[in-house]
Amino acid sequence: MQSLIELRNITKAFEDNVVLDDFNLKVNKNEFITLLGPSGCGKTTTLRIVGGFESADRGQVLFEGKDITDLPPNKRNINTVFQKYALFPHMSVGGNIAFGLKIAGKSDAYIRDKVKYALKLVNLEGYQNRKIDSLSGGQQQRIAMARAIVNEPKVLLLDEPLGALDLKLRQDMQYELIRLKNELGITFIYVTHDQEEALTMSDKVVVMNGGYIQQMGTPEEIYNEPENAFVADFIGDSNILDGTMIEDYLVEICGKKFKCIDDGFGKNKPVDVVIRPEDLIIGKPGEGKLDGEVIHNVFIGVYYEMEIRAGGYDWLVQNTKSCPVGAEVSLDVTPENIQIMHKPTSKEEEAIEIDV
Protein backbone atom coordinates (compact mmCIF):
# COMPACT_ATOMS: atom_id res chain seq x y z
CA MET A 1 0.00 0.00 0.00
CA GLN A 2 1.30 3.41 -0.92
CA SER A 3 1.70 5.72 2.02
CA LEU A 4 0.30 9.25 1.94
CA ILE A 5 3.43 10.90 3.24
CA GLU A 6 6.86 9.44 3.28
CA LEU A 7 10.02 10.95 4.72
CA ARG A 8 13.17 9.40 3.32
CA ASN A 9 16.61 9.76 4.88
CA ILE A 10 15.85 13.22 6.22
CA THR A 11 18.83 14.93 7.84
CA LYS A 12 18.58 18.38 9.31
CA ALA A 13 21.04 20.38 11.36
CA PHE A 14 20.83 23.87 12.83
CA GLU A 15 24.38 25.19 12.90
CA ASP A 16 26.25 22.26 14.46
CA ASN A 17 23.25 20.78 16.18
CA VAL A 18 21.99 17.73 14.29
CA VAL A 19 18.26 17.59 14.92
CA LEU A 20 17.29 14.78 12.58
CA ASP A 21 19.70 12.12 11.43
CA ASP A 22 18.75 9.91 8.48
CA PHE A 23 15.12 9.98 9.56
CA ASN A 24 12.54 7.74 7.86
CA LEU A 25 8.81 7.76 8.42
CA LYS A 26 5.72 6.63 6.56
CA VAL A 27 2.27 7.98 7.26
CA ASN A 28 -0.79 6.18 5.93
CA LYS A 29 -4.09 7.62 4.85
CA ASN A 30 -6.61 8.45 7.59
CA GLU A 31 -4.07 7.78 10.26
CA PHE A 32 -3.80 9.76 13.48
CA ILE A 33 -0.08 9.64 14.02
CA THR A 34 1.61 11.33 16.95
CA LEU A 35 5.25 12.33 17.17
CA LEU A 36 6.06 12.14 20.86
CA GLY A 37 9.24 13.11 22.62
CA PRO A 38 10.95 15.57 24.93
CA SER A 39 11.68 19.06 23.66
CA GLY A 40 14.59 19.14 21.25
CA CYS A 41 13.96 15.62 20.01
CA GLY A 42 13.26 16.76 16.47
CA LYS A 43 9.48 16.26 16.43
CA THR A 44 8.58 19.86 15.59
CA THR A 45 11.33 20.03 12.97
CA THR A 46 9.89 16.91 11.37
CA LEU A 47 6.48 18.55 11.25
CA ARG A 48 7.88 21.75 9.79
CA ILE A 49 9.68 19.81 7.09
CA VAL A 50 6.40 18.10 6.16
CA GLY A 51 4.66 21.50 6.15
CA GLY A 52 7.39 23.05 4.02
CA PHE A 53 8.53 25.67 6.55
CA GLU A 54 11.91 24.09 6.96
CA SER A 55 13.98 22.46 4.27
CA ALA A 56 15.93 19.33 5.00
CA ASP A 57 19.69 19.30 4.45
CA ARG A 58 19.39 15.89 2.91
CA GLY A 59 16.57 13.51 2.09
CA GLN A 60 13.19 13.55 0.42
CA VAL A 61 9.59 14.26 1.31
CA LEU A 62 7.05 12.32 -0.74
CA PHE A 63 3.34 13.12 -0.90
CA GLU A 64 1.23 10.41 -2.54
CA GLY A 65 4.43 9.14 -4.13
CA LYS A 66 5.40 12.53 -5.60
CA ASP A 67 8.49 14.37 -4.49
CA ILE A 68 7.45 17.62 -2.76
CA THR A 69 10.80 18.31 -1.08
CA ASP A 70 11.25 21.68 -2.81
CA LEU A 71 7.59 22.73 -2.93
CA PRO A 72 6.81 25.88 -0.88
CA PRO A 73 4.13 25.57 1.83
CA ASN A 74 1.49 27.45 -0.15
CA LYS A 75 1.67 24.82 -2.89
CA ARG A 76 1.17 21.84 -0.58
CA ASN A 77 -2.20 20.25 0.10
CA ILE A 78 -1.36 20.31 3.78
CA ASN A 79 -2.59 22.69 6.49
CA THR A 80 -1.15 23.42 9.88
CA VAL A 81 -2.54 24.26 13.29
CA PHE A 82 0.19 26.20 15.03
CA GLN A 83 1.18 25.96 18.64
CA LYS A 84 0.14 29.52 19.44
CA TYR A 85 -2.78 29.40 16.98
CA ALA A 86 -1.27 32.15 14.80
CA LEU A 87 -4.65 33.67 13.98
CA PHE A 88 -4.66 36.91 11.99
CA PRO A 89 -5.31 39.54 14.66
CA HIS A 90 -6.54 42.15 12.17
CA MET A 91 -9.34 39.95 10.83
CA SER A 92 -12.53 38.71 12.42
CA VAL A 93 -13.18 35.04 13.08
CA GLY A 94 -14.94 34.73 9.74
CA GLY A 95 -12.10 36.50 7.94
CA ASN A 96 -9.61 34.08 9.41
CA ILE A 97 -11.55 31.02 8.37
CA ALA A 98 -12.28 32.41 4.90
CA PHE A 99 -8.64 33.30 4.23
CA GLY A 100 -7.61 30.08 2.50
CA LEU A 101 -10.86 29.78 0.57
CA LYS A 102 -10.58 33.33 -0.76
CA ILE A 103 -7.08 32.66 -2.02
CA ALA A 104 -8.35 29.51 -3.67
CA GLY A 105 -10.84 31.77 -5.49
CA LYS A 106 -14.05 30.20 -4.19
CA SER A 107 -17.35 31.99 -4.67
CA ASP A 108 -18.77 34.19 -1.91
CA ALA A 109 -21.75 31.90 -1.35
CA TYR A 110 -19.48 28.86 -1.09
CA ILE A 111 -17.22 30.65 1.37
CA ARG A 112 -20.16 31.74 3.51
CA ASP A 113 -21.52 28.20 3.70
CA LYS A 114 -18.10 26.73 4.39
CA VAL A 115 -17.33 29.20 7.18
CA LYS A 116 -20.67 28.40 8.77
CA TYR A 117 -20.05 24.67 8.45
CA ALA A 118 -16.55 24.94 9.90
CA LEU A 119 -17.78 26.98 12.87
CA LYS A 120 -20.47 24.37 13.51
CA LEU A 121 -17.86 21.64 13.37
CA VAL A 122 -15.88 23.27 16.16
CA ASN A 123 -18.99 24.19 18.18
CA LEU A 124 -18.68 27.94 17.73
CA GLU A 125 -21.74 28.70 15.62
CA GLY A 126 -22.49 32.36 15.06
CA TYR A 127 -18.98 33.58 15.91
CA GLN A 128 -18.24 34.92 12.37
CA ASN A 129 -18.02 38.58 13.30
CA ARG A 130 -16.25 38.24 16.63
CA LYS A 131 -12.83 39.74 17.04
CA ILE A 132 -9.93 37.38 17.63
CA ASP A 133 -8.80 39.05 20.83
CA SER A 134 -12.28 38.69 22.33
CA LEU A 135 -11.94 34.89 22.29
CA SER A 136 -10.58 32.64 25.02
CA GLY A 137 -7.58 30.38 24.40
CA GLY A 138 -9.78 27.35 23.83
CA GLN A 139 -11.98 29.24 21.38
CA GLN A 140 -8.96 30.56 19.49
CA GLN A 141 -7.70 27.00 19.30
CA ARG A 142 -10.97 25.89 17.73
CA ILE A 143 -10.87 28.75 15.23
CA ALA A 144 -7.34 27.75 14.26
CA MET A 145 -8.65 24.22 13.66
CA ALA A 146 -11.59 25.52 11.64
CA ARG A 147 -9.32 27.76 9.57
CA ALA A 148 -7.17 24.76 8.66
CA ILE A 149 -9.83 22.11 7.99
CA VAL A 150 -12.09 24.39 5.95
CA ASN A 151 -9.60 24.02 3.07
CA GLU A 152 -10.13 20.26 3.06
CA PRO A 153 -6.45 19.38 3.22
CA LYS A 154 -5.37 15.77 2.85
CA VAL A 155 -3.12 16.14 5.85
CA LEU A 156 -3.49 18.28 8.95
CA LEU A 157 -0.37 19.07 10.93
CA LEU A 158 -0.85 19.95 14.59
CA ASP A 159 2.06 21.38 16.54
CA GLU A 160 1.27 20.94 20.27
CA PRO A 161 -2.07 22.66 19.70
CA LEU A 162 -3.33 21.96 23.21
CA GLY A 163 -0.17 23.00 25.02
CA ALA A 164 -1.50 26.36 26.20
CA LEU A 165 -4.85 25.12 27.48
CA ASP A 166 -5.76 24.08 31.01
CA LEU A 167 -6.25 20.43 31.89
CA LYS A 168 -10.04 20.21 31.64
CA LEU A 169 -10.14 22.05 28.33
CA ARG A 170 -7.31 19.92 27.02
CA GLN A 171 -9.22 16.74 27.77
CA ASP A 172 -12.36 18.07 26.07
CA MET A 173 -10.35 19.09 23.02
CA GLN A 174 -8.76 15.65 22.83
CA TYR A 175 -12.17 14.04 22.33
CA GLU A 176 -13.09 16.82 19.94
CA LEU A 177 -10.01 16.11 17.83
CA ILE A 178 -10.77 12.40 17.67
CA ARG A 179 -14.34 13.21 16.61
CA LEU A 180 -13.12 15.65 13.94
CA LYS A 181 -10.66 13.16 12.56
CA ASN A 182 -13.34 10.50 12.28
CA GLU A 183 -15.87 12.90 10.73
CA LEU A 184 -13.49 14.41 8.20
CA GLY A 185 -11.30 11.49 7.21
CA ILE A 186 -8.21 13.65 7.20
CA THR A 187 -4.79 12.33 8.13
CA PHE A 188 -3.55 13.94 11.33
CA ILE A 189 0.11 14.35 12.16
CA TYR A 190 0.25 15.49 15.75
CA VAL A 191 3.24 16.69 17.72
CA THR A 192 3.28 16.64 21.50
CA HIS A 193 5.48 16.06 24.51
CA ASP A 194 2.50 14.95 26.57
CA GLN A 195 2.44 11.17 26.66
CA GLU A 196 -1.12 11.01 27.91
CA GLU A 197 -2.32 13.06 24.96
CA ALA A 198 -0.44 10.80 22.59
CA LEU A 199 -1.87 7.61 24.07
CA THR A 200 -5.45 8.95 24.17
CA MET A 201 -5.77 10.11 20.59
CA SER A 202 -3.37 8.31 18.30
CA ASP A 203 -3.67 5.35 16.01
CA LYS A 204 0.09 5.24 15.91
CA VAL A 205 2.65 6.78 18.24
CA VAL A 206 6.20 7.57 17.16
CA VAL A 207 8.43 8.06 20.18
CA MET A 208 11.42 10.20 19.27
CA ASN A 209 14.60 11.20 21.02
CA GLY A 210 17.78 12.80 19.79
CA GLY A 211 16.56 12.88 16.20
CA TYR A 212 15.95 9.13 16.07
CA ILE A 213 12.79 7.09 16.28
CA GLN A 214 12.90 5.15 19.54
CA GLN A 215 9.77 3.14 18.96
CA MET A 216 6.76 3.19 16.72
CA GLY A 217 3.52 1.39 17.37
CA THR A 218 -0.03 1.54 18.66
CA PRO A 219 -0.52 3.22 22.05
CA GLU A 220 -0.97 -0.22 23.66
CA GLU A 221 2.27 -1.52 22.20
CA ILE A 222 4.18 1.55 23.27
CA TYR A 223 2.85 1.38 26.82
CA ASN A 224 2.90 -2.37 27.41
CA GLU A 225 5.96 -3.33 25.45
CA PRO A 226 8.46 -0.49 25.48
CA GLU A 227 11.47 -1.49 23.46
CA ASN A 228 14.07 0.39 25.44
CA ALA A 229 14.58 2.20 28.69
CA PHE A 230 13.97 5.63 27.13
CA VAL A 231 10.50 4.71 25.90
CA ALA A 232 9.63 3.02 29.18
CA ASP A 233 10.74 6.02 31.16
CA PHE A 234 9.08 8.57 28.89
CA ILE A 235 5.72 6.81 28.64
CA GLY A 236 4.09 6.68 32.04
CA ASP A 237 5.76 5.90 35.34
CA SER A 238 7.96 2.89 35.53
CA ASN A 239 10.57 1.03 37.50
CA ILE A 240 13.59 0.47 35.29
CA LEU A 241 16.13 -1.91 36.79
CA ASP A 242 19.31 -3.62 35.80
CA GLY A 243 18.76 -7.33 35.44
CA THR A 244 20.44 -10.43 34.11
CA MET A 245 18.77 -12.77 31.65
CA ILE A 246 19.71 -16.15 33.13
CA GLU A 247 18.15 -18.07 30.26
CA ASP A 248 15.00 -17.86 28.15
CA TYR A 249 11.94 -17.05 30.31
CA LEU A 250 14.02 -16.48 33.46
CA VAL A 251 15.44 -13.17 34.64
CA GLU A 252 17.31 -12.18 37.77
CA ILE A 253 16.40 -8.87 39.40
CA CYS A 254 17.68 -7.68 42.79
CA GLY A 255 19.27 -11.08 43.33
CA LYS A 256 15.98 -12.97 42.91
CA LYS A 257 14.93 -15.03 39.92
CA PHE A 258 11.66 -14.11 38.24
CA LYS A 259 9.78 -15.99 35.58
CA CYS A 260 9.07 -13.93 32.50
CA ILE A 261 7.73 -14.37 28.98
CA ASP A 262 10.69 -13.09 26.94
CA ASP A 263 13.25 -15.17 25.09
CA GLY A 264 16.06 -14.74 22.62
CA PHE A 265 18.33 -12.60 24.79
CA GLY A 266 20.98 -15.31 25.29
CA LYS A 267 22.32 -16.66 28.56
CA ASN A 268 23.58 -14.51 31.46
CA LYS A 269 23.20 -11.29 29.47
CA PRO A 270 22.71 -7.92 31.21
CA VAL A 271 19.36 -6.40 30.31
CA ASP A 272 17.06 -3.51 31.29
CA VAL A 273 13.88 -4.58 33.05
CA VAL A 274 10.72 -2.47 33.16
CA ILE A 275 7.95 -3.07 35.65
CA ARG A 276 5.01 -0.67 35.71
CA PRO A 277 4.14 0.61 39.20
CA GLU A 278 0.53 -0.57 38.92
CA ASP A 279 1.67 -4.14 38.12
CA LEU A 280 3.46 -4.69 41.43
CA ILE A 281 1.52 -6.88 43.85
CA ILE A 282 1.77 -5.93 47.52
CA GLY A 283 1.55 -8.79 50.03
CA LYS A 284 2.34 -9.63 53.63
CA PRO A 285 6.03 -10.11 54.40
CA GLY A 286 7.23 -13.45 53.02
CA GLU A 287 4.34 -13.79 50.59
CA GLY A 288 6.11 -12.29 47.58
CA LYS A 289 9.59 -12.57 46.11
CA LEU A 290 11.00 -9.44 47.75
CA ASP A 291 10.51 -8.18 51.29
CA GLY A 292 10.64 -4.48 51.92
CA GLU A 293 9.48 -1.44 53.83
CA VAL A 294 7.17 1.39 52.79
CA ILE A 295 9.15 4.64 52.89
CA HIS A 296 6.73 7.02 51.20
CA ASN A 297 3.00 7.21 50.62
CA VAL A 298 1.09 9.87 48.73
CA PHE A 299 -2.57 9.88 47.77
CA ILE A 300 -2.80 10.85 44.09
CA GLY A 301 -6.53 10.57 43.52
CA VAL A 302 -7.43 7.24 41.99
CA TYR A 303 -4.69 5.38 43.83
CA TYR A 304 -1.94 5.69 46.40
CA GLU A 305 1.57 6.14 45.16
CA MET A 306 4.10 4.48 47.40
CA GLU A 307 7.82 4.03 47.45
CA ILE A 308 8.85 0.64 48.79
CA ARG A 309 12.49 -0.15 49.50
CA ALA A 310 13.08 -3.80 48.69
CA GLY A 311 16.09 -5.70 47.41
CA GLY A 312 18.22 -2.57 47.39
CA TYR A 313 15.90 -0.63 45.07
CA ASP A 314 13.22 1.97 45.77
CA TRP A 315 10.20 0.65 43.91
CA LEU A 316 7.48 2.98 42.71
CA VAL A 317 4.20 1.22 43.47
CA GLN A 318 0.68 2.33 42.68
CA ASN A 319 -2.18 0.64 44.45
CA THR A 320 -5.73 1.45 45.50
CA LYS A 321 -4.94 -0.01 48.93
CA SER A 322 -2.81 2.12 51.19
CA CYS A 323 0.07 0.83 53.31
CA PRO A 324 1.30 3.16 56.04
CA VAL A 325 4.87 4.42 55.97
CA GLY A 326 7.13 2.01 57.85
CA ALA A 327 4.95 -1.06 57.20
CA GLU A 328 6.72 -4.32 56.34
CA VAL A 329 5.43 -5.67 53.02
CA SER A 330 6.45 -7.94 50.20
CA LEU A 331 6.44 -7.34 46.45
CA ASP A 332 5.77 -9.67 43.58
CA VAL A 333 4.97 -9.42 39.91
CA THR A 334 3.42 -11.80 37.41
CA PRO A 335 5.59 -12.99 34.48
CA GLU A 336 3.61 -11.17 31.76
CA ASN A 337 4.13 -7.84 33.51
CA ILE A 338 7.91 -8.04 33.30
CA GLN A 339 9.23 -6.27 30.22
CA ILE A 340 12.78 -7.16 29.19
CA MET A 341 14.82 -4.80 26.99
CA HIS A 342 18.27 -4.86 25.44
CA LYS A 343 20.82 -2.60 27.03
CA PRO A 344 21.92 0.01 24.52
CA THR A 345 25.54 -0.43 23.50
CA SER A 346 25.88 2.51 21.12
CA LYS A 347 24.18 5.77 20.19
CA GLU A 348 22.85 4.12 17.06
CA GLU A 349 21.26 1.38 19.08
CA GLU A 350 19.94 3.84 21.60
CA ALA A 351 17.81 5.14 18.83
CA ILE A 352 16.39 2.02 17.37
CA GLU A 353 15.08 2.50 13.89
CA ILE A 354 12.22 0.50 12.55
CA ASP A 355 10.82 0.18 9.09
CA VAL A 356 7.11 -0.38 8.95
Place this chain on the structure above:
Amino acid sequence: MYKKYFAFPYVFWILCGTIIPIGMIFYYGFTDRSGMFTTANVLAILEPVHRKALGMSLLLSLISTLICLLTAFPLALILKGSRLGRKGFMVFIFVLPMWMNFLLRTMAWQVILEKGGIFNTMLSYLHLPQFQLINTPAAIVLGMVYDFLPFMVLPIYNVLMKIDGNIIEAAYDLGAGRGKVFSSVVLPLSVPGIVSGVTMVFVPSLTTFVISNILGGGKIYLIGNIIEQEFTTSANWNLGSGLSLVMMLFIVISMAILRVLDSKGEGNFI
Protein backbone atom coordinates in the same frame (compact mmCIF):
# COMPACT_ATOMS: atom_id res chain seq x y z
CA MET B 1 -2.24 55.44 50.48
CA TYR B 2 -1.07 56.79 47.17
CA LYS B 3 1.65 59.38 47.39
CA LYS B 4 0.02 61.90 45.16
CA TYR B 5 2.70 64.50 45.64
CA PHE B 6 5.01 62.32 43.51
CA ALA B 7 2.95 63.54 40.56
CA PHE B 8 3.75 67.15 41.31
CA PRO B 9 6.85 67.45 39.08
CA TYR B 10 4.80 66.21 36.14
CA VAL B 11 1.94 68.57 36.84
CA PHE B 12 4.46 71.38 37.03
CA TRP B 13 6.02 70.23 33.78
CA ILE B 14 2.71 70.05 31.94
CA LEU B 15 1.70 73.44 33.30
CA CYS B 16 4.93 75.22 32.34
CA GLY B 17 5.77 73.24 29.23
CA THR B 18 2.36 72.82 27.64
CA ILE B 19 -0.58 74.67 29.10
CA ILE B 20 0.95 78.10 29.73
CA PRO B 21 2.77 78.32 26.35
CA ILE B 22 -0.33 77.22 24.44
CA GLY B 23 -2.42 79.67 26.43
CA MET B 24 0.02 82.43 25.53
CA ILE B 25 -0.02 81.48 21.85
CA PHE B 26 -3.82 81.65 21.91
CA TYR B 27 -3.70 84.99 23.72
CA TYR B 28 -1.26 86.56 21.26
CA GLY B 29 -2.94 84.93 18.27
CA PHE B 30 -6.31 86.47 19.04
CA THR B 31 -5.18 89.94 20.12
CA ASP B 32 -3.56 92.86 18.35
CA ARG B 33 -0.59 94.86 19.63
CA SER B 34 -2.82 96.93 21.89
CA GLY B 35 -4.32 93.79 23.46
CA MET B 36 -7.72 94.02 21.78
CA PHE B 37 -9.48 90.93 20.47
CA THR B 38 -9.05 90.33 16.76
CA THR B 39 -9.16 87.47 14.28
CA ALA B 40 -6.91 89.29 11.84
CA ASN B 41 -3.80 87.36 12.86
CA VAL B 42 -5.44 84.03 12.11
CA LEU B 43 -7.12 85.20 8.94
CA ALA B 44 -3.79 86.57 7.75
CA ILE B 45 -3.14 83.09 6.43
CA LEU B 46 -5.37 84.03 3.50
CA GLU B 47 -2.86 86.64 2.29
CA PRO B 48 -1.19 85.36 -0.89
CA VAL B 49 2.33 85.24 0.60
CA HIS B 50 1.20 83.21 3.59
CA ARG B 51 -1.09 81.00 1.56
CA LYS B 52 1.72 80.22 -0.83
CA ALA B 53 4.10 79.41 2.03
CA LEU B 54 1.58 77.12 3.68
CA GLY B 55 0.87 75.39 0.35
CA MET B 56 4.58 74.91 -0.25
CA SER B 57 5.04 73.53 3.28
CA LEU B 58 2.22 71.04 2.84
CA LEU B 59 3.48 69.98 -0.58
CA LEU B 60 7.12 69.51 0.43
CA SER B 61 6.31 67.73 3.68
CA LEU B 62 3.87 65.41 1.91
CA ILE B 63 6.47 64.59 -0.74
CA SER B 64 9.20 63.97 1.82
CA THR B 65 6.87 61.87 3.98
CA LEU B 66 5.98 59.78 0.96
CA ILE B 67 9.62 59.33 -0.05
CA CYS B 68 10.50 58.38 3.53
CA LEU B 69 7.67 55.83 3.63
CA LEU B 70 8.60 54.27 0.30
CA THR B 71 12.26 54.09 1.33
CA ALA B 72 11.74 53.01 4.92
CA PHE B 73 9.28 50.17 4.38
CA PRO B 74 11.45 48.04 2.09
CA LEU B 75 14.42 48.89 4.28
CA ALA B 76 12.59 47.75 7.43
CA LEU B 77 11.59 44.55 5.63
CA ILE B 78 15.22 43.93 4.70
CA LEU B 79 16.34 44.63 8.27
CA LYS B 80 13.74 42.18 9.57
CA GLY B 81 14.82 39.53 7.12
CA SER B 82 18.56 39.92 7.58
CA ARG B 83 20.36 37.47 9.81
CA LEU B 84 20.05 37.90 13.53
CA GLY B 85 23.66 38.73 14.34
CA ARG B 86 23.82 41.63 11.93
CA LYS B 87 20.32 42.88 12.60
CA GLY B 88 21.08 45.00 15.64
CA PHE B 89 24.21 46.36 14.01
CA MET B 90 22.40 47.43 10.83
CA VAL B 91 19.73 49.26 12.81
CA PHE B 92 22.50 50.89 14.83
CA ILE B 93 24.19 52.10 11.63
CA PHE B 94 20.90 53.59 10.56
CA VAL B 95 20.24 55.39 13.76
CA LEU B 96 23.82 56.63 14.09
CA PRO B 97 23.28 59.94 12.21
CA MET B 98 20.53 60.80 14.70
CA TRP B 99 23.22 61.14 17.36
CA MET B 100 24.84 63.95 15.48
CA ASN B 101 23.63 67.51 15.71
CA PHE B 102 20.69 68.17 13.46
CA LEU B 103 22.05 71.54 12.31
CA LEU B 104 25.40 70.03 11.50
CA ARG B 105 23.83 67.34 9.33
CA THR B 106 21.79 69.87 7.40
CA MET B 107 24.77 72.18 6.92
CA ALA B 108 26.76 69.21 5.61
CA TRP B 109 24.23 68.94 2.82
CA GLN B 110 24.69 72.63 2.09
CA VAL B 111 28.40 72.03 1.61
CA ILE B 112 27.72 69.05 -0.61
CA LEU B 113 25.10 70.73 -2.79
CA GLU B 114 26.38 74.31 -3.11
CA LYS B 115 27.68 75.68 -6.36
CA GLY B 116 31.34 74.75 -5.93
CA GLY B 117 30.38 71.90 -3.62
CA ILE B 118 31.32 68.24 -3.54
CA PHE B 119 28.37 67.16 -5.64
CA ASN B 120 29.11 69.50 -8.54
CA THR B 121 32.85 68.90 -8.30
CA MET B 122 32.20 65.21 -8.76
CA LEU B 123 29.89 65.92 -11.71
CA SER B 124 32.49 68.05 -13.46
CA TYR B 125 35.15 65.45 -12.70
CA LEU B 126 32.96 62.97 -14.60
CA HIS B 127 32.51 65.57 -17.39
CA LEU B 128 28.81 65.80 -16.68
CA PRO B 129 26.91 69.10 -16.84
CA GLN B 130 26.66 71.12 -13.61
CA PHE B 131 23.45 70.71 -11.73
CA GLN B 132 21.85 73.41 -9.63
CA LEU B 133 20.35 71.70 -6.61
CA ILE B 134 20.96 74.08 -3.72
CA ASN B 135 18.24 76.67 -3.06
CA THR B 136 15.57 74.57 -4.80
CA PRO B 137 12.55 72.81 -3.27
CA ALA B 138 14.25 69.54 -4.22
CA ALA B 139 17.17 70.35 -1.90
CA ILE B 140 14.74 71.00 0.96
CA VAL B 141 12.97 67.71 0.34
CA LEU B 142 16.34 65.98 0.28
CA GLY B 143 17.20 67.55 3.61
CA MET B 144 13.88 66.57 5.14
CA VAL B 145 14.20 62.98 3.93
CA TYR B 146 17.76 62.74 5.19
CA ASP B 147 16.97 64.21 8.58
CA PHE B 148 13.71 62.42 9.27
CA LEU B 149 14.15 59.01 7.59
CA PRO B 150 15.25 57.26 10.82
CA PHE B 151 11.99 58.37 12.44
CA MET B 152 10.12 56.46 9.75
CA VAL B 153 12.37 53.41 9.75
CA LEU B 154 12.31 52.76 13.50
CA PRO B 155 8.56 52.53 14.16
CA ILE B 156 8.00 50.46 11.02
CA TYR B 157 10.92 48.19 11.90
CA ASN B 158 9.57 47.79 15.44
CA VAL B 159 6.10 46.88 14.30
CA LEU B 160 7.43 44.44 11.70
CA MET B 161 9.61 42.75 14.31
CA LYS B 162 6.58 42.29 16.52
CA ILE B 163 4.64 40.35 13.87
CA ASP B 164 4.66 36.72 14.97
CA GLY B 165 6.55 34.61 12.42
CA ASN B 166 3.89 31.94 12.83
CA ILE B 167 1.24 34.32 11.50
CA ILE B 168 3.18 34.79 8.29
CA GLU B 169 3.79 31.06 8.06
CA ALA B 170 0.07 30.49 8.61
CA ALA B 171 -0.70 32.72 5.63
CA TYR B 172 1.67 30.74 3.42
CA ASP B 173 0.22 27.55 4.85
CA LEU B 174 -3.26 28.62 3.75
CA GLY B 175 -2.07 29.03 0.18
CA ALA B 176 -1.05 32.67 -0.02
CA GLY B 177 1.88 33.60 -2.25
CA ARG B 178 4.46 36.23 -1.36
CA GLY B 179 2.43 39.16 -2.70
CA LYS B 180 -0.73 38.07 -0.96
CA VAL B 181 1.05 37.50 2.34
CA PHE B 182 2.39 41.03 2.10
CA SER B 183 -0.83 42.74 1.10
CA SER B 184 -3.21 40.94 3.42
CA VAL B 185 -1.05 40.20 6.45
CA VAL B 186 2.21 42.14 6.69
CA LEU B 187 0.91 45.48 5.44
CA PRO B 188 -2.28 45.64 7.54
CA LEU B 189 -0.38 44.56 10.64
CA SER B 190 2.23 47.28 10.14
CA VAL B 191 -0.31 50.12 9.89
CA PRO B 192 0.31 51.32 13.47
CA GLY B 193 4.02 51.65 12.68
CA ILE B 194 3.32 53.45 9.42
CA VAL B 195 0.98 55.85 11.18
CA SER B 196 3.48 56.75 13.86
CA GLY B 197 6.27 57.00 11.27
CA VAL B 198 4.20 59.30 9.09
CA THR B 199 3.34 61.46 12.08
CA MET B 200 6.97 61.70 13.13
CA VAL B 201 8.10 62.73 9.65
CA PHE B 202 5.18 64.84 8.50
CA VAL B 203 4.82 67.08 11.56
CA PRO B 204 8.47 68.21 11.81
CA SER B 205 8.64 68.57 8.02
CA LEU B 206 5.60 70.81 8.05
CA THR B 207 6.93 73.03 10.81
CA THR B 208 10.62 73.17 9.92
CA PHE B 209 12.33 76.45 9.18
CA VAL B 210 15.93 75.39 9.68
CA ILE B 211 16.10 73.04 6.71
CA SER B 212 14.50 75.54 4.39
CA ASN B 213 16.76 78.31 5.72
CA ILE B 214 19.95 76.37 5.12
CA LEU B 215 19.11 74.46 1.95
CA GLY B 216 16.64 76.95 0.49
CA GLY B 217 19.04 79.88 0.79
CA GLY B 218 16.31 82.14 2.12
CA LYS B 219 14.64 82.09 -1.27
CA ILE B 220 11.98 79.52 -0.56
CA TYR B 221 9.56 80.44 2.17
CA LEU B 222 7.85 77.72 4.12
CA ILE B 223 5.22 78.58 6.73
CA GLY B 224 7.84 77.87 9.39
CA ASN B 225 10.12 80.56 7.97
CA ILE B 226 7.33 83.12 7.97
CA ILE B 227 6.42 82.40 11.57
CA GLU B 228 10.07 82.52 12.59
CA GLN B 229 10.50 85.91 10.92
CA GLU B 230 7.39 87.30 12.57
CA PHE B 231 8.80 86.37 15.96
CA THR B 232 12.38 87.52 15.27
CA THR B 233 12.89 90.12 12.53
CA SER B 234 9.44 91.69 12.54
CA ALA B 235 8.90 91.20 16.27
CA ASN B 236 5.19 90.74 15.56
CA TRP B 237 4.32 88.03 18.08
CA ASN B 238 0.63 88.43 17.43
CA LEU B 239 0.84 87.57 13.74
CA GLY B 240 3.36 84.79 14.43
CA SER B 241 1.03 83.26 17.01
CA GLY B 242 -1.98 83.56 14.71
CA LEU B 243 -0.17 81.70 11.91
CA SER B 244 1.10 79.11 14.40
CA LEU B 245 -2.50 78.39 15.39
CA VAL B 246 -3.39 77.78 11.74
CA MET B 247 -0.46 75.40 11.39
CA MET B 248 -1.52 73.60 14.57
CA LEU B 249 -4.96 73.18 13.05
CA PHE B 250 -3.43 71.46 10.02
CA ILE B 251 -1.43 69.15 12.27
CA VAL B 252 -4.53 68.26 14.30
CA ILE B 253 -6.41 67.52 11.07
CA SER B 254 -3.64 65.28 9.74
CA MET B 255 -3.45 63.43 13.06
CA ALA B 256 -7.20 62.87 12.96
CA ILE B 257 -6.97 61.43 9.46
CA LEU B 258 -4.16 59.10 10.52
CA ARG B 259 -6.12 57.97 13.52
CA VAL B 260 -9.05 56.96 11.34
CA LEU B 261 -6.68 54.97 9.13
CA ASP B 262 -5.18 53.21 12.13
CA SER B 263 -8.44 52.17 13.71
CA LYS B 264 -9.60 50.89 10.33
CA GLY B 265 -6.49 48.79 10.10
CA GLU B 266 -7.09 47.22 13.49
CA GLY B 267 -10.26 45.39 12.66
CA ASN B 268 -11.80 44.84 9.26
CA PHE B 269 -13.55 41.89 7.72
CA ILE B 270 -14.59 41.10 4.14
